[in-house]
Amino acid sequence: MPVNASKRQSALNSADHLHSETSPITPAKRPHPNTSLVSEEDAIVRFRPQNMHLVSVLSCDASAKRIALHTRLNDSPDKDAIVIFEKSAFPREPHELIRDGVIYARPEAEHEKKANGEHIIESAEEKSKWTAKLLLSNDVYYRLYVTHGLDLVSGVDMTVIYPAEKHHFKKYLPSGCRLYEETPAIYRSIIVPFLSQKPRDLSWVENILSGEAETDRVIFSDGDPEQGFTLVLDYRWSGRQLNDLHCLGIIRRSDVTCLRDLRASHIPLLKRMLHESRTVLSDKYTLTSEAGQYKQRLDRDQILAFFHYPPTFYHLHMHFIHINCGENHSTRAGRAHVAEEVIRNLEIDSEYYSKRVITVVLHESGPMFEAVHGTAGSKTDVAD
Structure with missing residues (x-):
């Protein structure tokens, strides 16, 4: 449904007096289920198919060889789970x-x-x-x-979200996309209040930064509260096929959430993330034989770095992927912003991303689309 015109115009007019550096007020943390980090052995046993029953098929992508299922565990039928199966890619080397x-x-x-x-x-x-x-x-x-x-x-990558909440399901439901012109006024009057009202769902990010989870997938970490960041393998990458490389550089500070918050003062941090991450990745994934011949090689100029806008989660992070990854929705127009271009824009104008109109692609089933267009919520049969 379209946004009520009078309400929307009123919101935009009232936003004109706001300072351009408006950023989301840190919302309260969402109530987090009491689920301690389980061991590898426990996870393998708990999430095997025999211990789950199917509720519905959320989506099936034949081209990507991926299927997402709504399931419930036999030992906790009152809690929902999302299980994503994806066939592994062939090695290229x-x-x-x-x-x-x-x-x-x-x-x-x-x-x-x-x-x-x-x-x-x-x-x-x-x-x-x-x-x-x-x-x-x-x-x-x-x-x-x-x-x-x-x-x-012939392996299959399996991702489990458990317990899954209603907002998790929207990502895996079939959804069309729409182009959307986000002005600074719309960002301040609609997006910022929307983000401030939503409980944070960043426990997994905090677990990585604190060293409580995924320690074996962390490649680099600097604990400096202002200039530090952690480089970790993205959950979608198994670490096996180099051309499928996908890592995240997550900053330590929590006051910078997305492109809109970036200023010229953040350039040293961004340049450091770019340089350190490319160096670490190149060193780690370039392998030579005893004879000095390359068994596997990853050069710095084969690593593409970019930001998403809007991001999947609002804690600033930089994506790193192999330039020869093939067709990749992560890098499509309307979503990806190349890191070097972001830095150059900030060097030209410190307020560049707070003042510009940003064209984005929104999924119709996503919460951001609902905030902007006032669409109805999902009808997924999720247990209360």
């Missing part, structure tokens, strides 16, 4: 393809590795027996359906 049994090295190369004492995967226990069914044979074309033999590359 030759040594990874050979390692995972997708293809074999030349026989002479195998002998050389054995002579050098390198481990070769070859036993039945390590490699599954090859089983396939021929689907098509026509001229030079053959199509087979492989059922066994590629076990090391």
Whole structure:
């Protein structure tokens, strides 16, 4: 539904006297369920399919090979869970393809590795027996359906949100998108009050910054309260395929929430995040053999850094992905702002992002769209 015109105009007029540095007032933390961080073993047992029952299919993306399910655990049927399954991508590096049994090295190369004492995967226990069914044979074309033999590359990434609350579901429901011109006045009069009224859902961010969670996925961390940040693997990246690299640089300070809050005074922090993160990532993921040859290489100019606006969560963070990641919705127009361009804009005008009109893409089922357009809430059958 469209926003009531008179109310909206009144809100915009009353916002004109507000200072351009208006940023969301820190809202109270949302009531957080008493769920202590579980061990790897407990999580594997608790979230196996036998312990869940299906409520509904939230969405299914055939092109991305991803499905999102609304489930409930058998031992706590009053609490909702969201389970996302996504088929893993194939490795791209030759040594990874050979390692995972997708293809074999030349026989002479195998002998050389054995002579050098390198481990070769070859036993039945390590490699599954090859089983396939021929689907098509026509001229030079053959199509087979492989059922066994590629076990090391047939994994499925599983993400669980538990207990899931109503606002979690909106992200995974089918939704159209709309272009939206966000003026500074609309940001101050509609977006800031909306964000200030919503309880914060940043417990997971605080857990990372405090070292209480995902410590094995943190690549770099500086605890300085003004200039410090933590670089962590994004939850969507398994850490296996280099071209799928996706990391987040999360700043320590909590008073900068998004692009709108950035000023020229933040440039040193942004430049440091950019330089340190690219250096750390390049050093970590560039691998050489004993002979000095590259087994895997990640150069600084292969790492794309950007901000999202609007962001997924309002605590300033910078995204880092591989430039050769292929089609990626994270970098599409209307959402991604390249980090170097952000810095240059702030060098030209400290108030650049507080004064400009920003064109954004909003999902129709998202809370921000509701705030701007007054749409109805989701009808997902979520347990109360």
